[in-house]
Amino acid sequence: MAFENVVYPAFIKQEGGNFGIHFPMLLPETGWDFYLTSGPTKEEAIQNAKKALAYLLAGELYDNEELPSQAPIPANLVTEEMELIFIKTSYSDYAKGIEEHLPGRHWHIYFNRDWESDFQAVAYKNMQGFWDVKVDGDLPIEMEQEKLLQLCPTYPVISTVRRRVEAQEAFDSFVLRIKAIVNINHIASQQKRNNN
Structure with missing residues (x-):
């Protein structure tokens, strides 16, 4: 370099x-x-x-x-x-x-590039020169750990990427999948209540 x-x-x-x-x-x-x-x-x-x-x-x-x-x-x-x-x-x-x-350098990544987002990740460079993208803290939604690990077996690391744009896209995709699962579960719960 x-x-x-x-x-x-x-x-x-x-x-x-x-x-x-x-x-x-x-x-x-x-x-x-x-x-x-x-x-x-x-x-x-x-x-x-x-x-x-x-x-x-x-x-x-x-x-x-x-x-x-x-x-x-x-x-x-x-x-x-x-x-x-x-x-x-x-x-x-x-x-x-x-x-x-440089060794302390890291990326803060926000869902859909929104600096005010509750969904945040951080990425640190690994020994191979790539960036491990990890959920920063806990996800701000309720989700069973088992389902989370099915969706992402390496959670809280959700992706390993080369460039920042790839990290942003990987994190956006991950959050959208989480939101879709939560919405499906929410709809199913409402339907179950309505049927009872």
């Missing part, structure tokens, strides 16, 4: 007493509104951005993803308060810190 002298487009913008470095193309969901890192001067902000970018890219590779696109920031989206810059970074410049940081 390494990358050397990779360059990503960013913009620097004065925000309060600091200079924030934004990566809108690298982080399209948050990069326009929130900076990845900042500093009291432009120079310090850029130095901080080199480190933050190296950690972010190393995390992507650790997650079994490809390095993200280095697409430029479209000129028509640049406003007056933005100063376009390019941040160059290398794994080797921050290797020691990255290698200490």
Whole structure:
């Protein structure tokens, strides 16, 4: 896992007493509104951005993803308060810190990508370099342990995957199957009560 002298487009913008470095193309969901890192001067902000970018890219590779696109920031989206810059970074410049940081890395996974969901999972990397997706805590619904183990013999580990999107899909599928069983049981119970 390494990358050397990779360059990503960013913009620097004065925000309060600091200079924030934004990566809108690298982080399209948050990069326009929130900076990845900042500093009291432009120079310090850029130095901080080199480190933050190296950690972010190393995390992507650790997650079994490809390095993200280095697409430029479209000129028509640049406003007056933005100063376009390019941040160059290398794994080797921050290797020691990255290698200490990555082993504790894990994923939090939410049902249907809903951050407020009661259904949550967590994934940790195993010795083979894949991710074991495990139900985080107890399922927030009643279900007999025997039926749960029939549905998923390795419960609470529900899947082993390579990439985060696969973990999300596996967890969504698992929760939908659980909900279907619970709904069927609920309907059967109602019908039984109605027949009595």
